[in-house]
Amino acid sequence: xxxxxxxxxxxxxxxxxxxxxxxxxxxxxxDKAESVRLPGYRxxxxxxxxxxxxxxxxFNQTKDDGTIQFKVGIAVLFRNELDRIRDNPQxxxxxxxxxxxxxxxxxxGNMLLKMDTPKPLKRRIQAxxxxxxxxxxxxxxxxxx
Amino acid sequence: MKNxxxxxxxxxxxxxxxxHPDTDSASGPSEEGQEEDYRNISASSHQTDxxxxxxxxxxxxxxxxxxxxxxxxxxxxxxxxxxxxxxxQAFQNVLLEKRFALDTIGSLPPLQININKEDDxxxxxxxxxxxxxxxxxxxNRSQSNWYLVSNQNLNQLDYSGLLPWQDLDELLTTLIAFxxxxx
Numbered sequence: 004x005x006x007x008x009x010x011x012x013x014x015x016x017x018x019x020x021x022x023x024x025x026x027x028x029x030x031x032x033x034d035k036a037e038s039v040r041l042p043g044y045r046x047x048x049x050x051x052x053x054x055x056x057x058x059x060x061x062f063n064q065t066k067d068d069g070t071i072q073f074k075v076g077i078a079v080l081f082r083n084e085l086d087r088i089r090d091n092p093q094x095x096x097x098x099x100x101x102x103x104x105x106x107x108x109x110x111x112g113n114m115l116l117k118m119d120t121p122k123p124l125k126r127r128i129q130a131x132x133x134x135x136x137x138x139x140x141x142x143x144x145x146x147x148x
Numbered sequence: 149m150k151n152x153x154x155x156x157x158x159x160x161x162x163x164x165x166x167x168h169p170d171t172d173s174a175s176g177p178s179e180e181g182q183e184e185d186y187r188n189i190s191a192s193s194h195q196t197d198x199x200x201x202x203x204x205x206x207x208x209x210x211x212x213x214x215x216x217x218x219x220x221x222x223x224x225x226x227x228x229x230x231x232x233x234x235x236x237q238a239f240q241n242v243l244l245e246k247r248f249a250l251d252t253i254g255s256l257p258p259l260q261i262n263i264n265k266e267d268d269x270x271x272x273x274x275x276x277x278x279x280x281x282x283x284x285x286x287x288n289r290s291q292s293n294w295y296l297v298s299n300q301n302l303n304q305l306d307y308s309g310l311l312p313w314q315d316l317d318e319l320l321t322t323l324i325a326f327x328x329x330x331x
Contacts, residue, residue: 018262027260028282034266069318084261093306123293123308125286129308130297133278 004102009052010080010112011061013073014139026078026136028129040103042047043118050110051102052079057098057110062145064108076141084135085114098128199217210243212274219261223270231292231313232261232270238316242324250324253331276331278302281323282310296323302330310311 012030014020019030033045050057064072082100087096097117105111114132116125156243158193206213213236243250250256260273272283279298286292295308312319 021257021260021275023257023275025257025277026272027262027273028280029262029264032264032266034264045306087304091306111181119290120156122269122284122286122291123310126282126293127295127306127308128283130273130280130295133277134277134299 005098006082006102008082010082010085010100011052011110012080012136013048013049013050013061013064013080014075015073017075017120019142020075020139024139024141026133026139027061028126028133030078031114031129032138033114033120033125033129037118038092039113041115045118046106046115047115049100049112049114050108051112053110058140058145060097060108062142071142074142076139076143076145078136079138079140080132080136084131086132093124094128097124184235206240206243210250211224211245212239212243212256212259214258214280216261218264219273223263225268226290228268228285230271232272234313235272235283235285235311235316238320241317242320245321246324246328249328256327256331274327276327279305279326279330281327285311290312294323296326298330 014026014030019027023029031047035045035047036037037147038046038113045098050061052058058077061077064073085100088094089096099115099118100112102112103117116128122127138147150218151264194277216236220229220232223232237258260275262270262271262273263269264271270285272285274281276299279296282295284293284295290309290310292313294311296305297306297307309319
């Protein structure tokens, strides 16, 4: 499977950023129900940065009711930071990622975390992800461009 | 955020060229009168301000509790609410103890508190540009834990442990010493 260097995580709530626009760990909650498609894992949606179109598509994503999904903006991460977390011996293959295209979104993928991940380790993985966000693009800035 | 060792495609480089700038957390000096106040208070004082119901009226550069009272009120479990306050009060004790050393580093970022609706846990997070410190208060109190993780600018540290409820001040003294050394 081919992956680009960067990936995008949408930000839907102001709780996910502090006053300096640094991301909170709650940007990566891994609190959804167990994946039906991948039993034993929880998924967190991302979009792979295959091209600049992935950014505009993410900003334009809507919820089922037609409202904007990521009202606050997007966070950008380097894939090699995910590799580093995945390959950490303490994580022991509990964390991974995938490409999983869905209708209308060829860039879609997921970060995956095993259901049996101990909570303290999950907290540290969340923190590592948030710490390694390399860029935040707020909606107001994107729309101003 | 600087990440000089990252290799990117040219497309990615363009995309990241205006990555959000480093924000200097230092702010102006606190108001003189306020500074006078906190230099004369002790950790056992009972003075509070209207924005930080549970806490002393700390000067702006040390007031990491702004906004926390509102979130604490939303914690449904009163025992967990007490645990959060206990951690924040331990923070306050150590901040007061270290206040003269902390004066040299400018403003400290405020604590972020988030309640996880799925499992009712509470995360207190202290976010710095190159590292972050977290305290997770779990449904099972004895499983509550802390962490300190850093990025590659600080050698990707990864420390964690169970919360020592009987000796929070000692843990926080160590963590704040880290903040002093790396901010």
